[in-house]
Amino acid sequence: MALTDVNYLLASGASIRDLPKISLHDHLDGGLRPQTIIELADGVGYELPETEPQALAGWFAERSDSGSLLEYLKTFEVTCAVMQTREGLVRCAREYVNDLVADGVIYGEVRWAPEQHLERGLSLDDAVHAVQEGIDEGVDDAAHLGRDIRVGQLLSAMRQGDRARDIAELAVRHRLDGVVGFDVAGPEDGFPASLMAGTFDYLALQYLPVTVHAGEAAGIDSIRSALFDGRALRLGHGVRIAEDMEVDSEDADTMYVTVGPVAQWVKDRRIALELSPTSNLQTGAIAAWGSEIEKHPFDLLYQLGFAVTVNTDNRLMSNTTLSRELSILADAFSYDVSDLEVFQQNAAAAAFLPLEDREELADQIAHGFDQGLDAGD
């Protein structure tokens, strides 16, 4: 199988792209279409490293694969540079929805950092309105195609910035017009959630759901702070929670594992892990286990009963889609359609939506997977 095959067929014959899916961890500035970047850059007079779509896509892929964090971060400078106007944000948000619909996603949470889009005079509120306008247009586009998708905004505060409280208040202000939660992104190492403790106290008093990037570039202490100081209901990646457990021995059907207190809590409380296989490889988040997808602790976490979800993180940089991430896992760990359904049901349960809406998503997934299986017979 070519890893870029979005029509990856499971043993049952079901195409992953046709199965209903949920995307919880997908950065708006990490998912732009190369052609869009070129047209928006032209409009604002920004000079790009490459001016042909394919060459530009290659430029992003190369930097993301380089193993250098600095090179990787340069790619976001480019995407953010063309997302400083209302038009740019509307278009990128609309295409985000269009692209997810094309990949079979029925519910998405799109995360982005409003503080990084103010260079050309937008206010924080203007930026949120612009993104919402694009989302609404994308949802309308889907309806015209007879497709159903729902999308919520997750507002990210940057760890290295000093606007966490502003972003938290912004999120609360827009919770009735499109914002479903709060996220913390940016350099994790050296910036534990505890540095924003006051902001998290405020969010807790407002009952706004929180996810925190933790357990990606730092280990258990960072996860502990996300849970304790951030009261995180989900962990952005969280893959390094596997550092809090040890496989003592293994035979044909049983694995004997000692699980530490942080991992036990995450497992027992169903704190969803927003795992992103390709991204986790590229950023070195799973370096302690190896440099191949087969070494990703995803399967260990799944087998132990953690609430694992599958995500794309940055579709442009990782040249991926949610279907592709699922096909990579299916290939590496021999998953079948029922495993993939568990990952979607885990995501439905962890969505930052009211209970009734999550139950509806769960029903949609169960129904769609049943149909997918029938189609494959």
Ligand SMILES: [Zn+2]
């Ligand atoms: Zn992320």
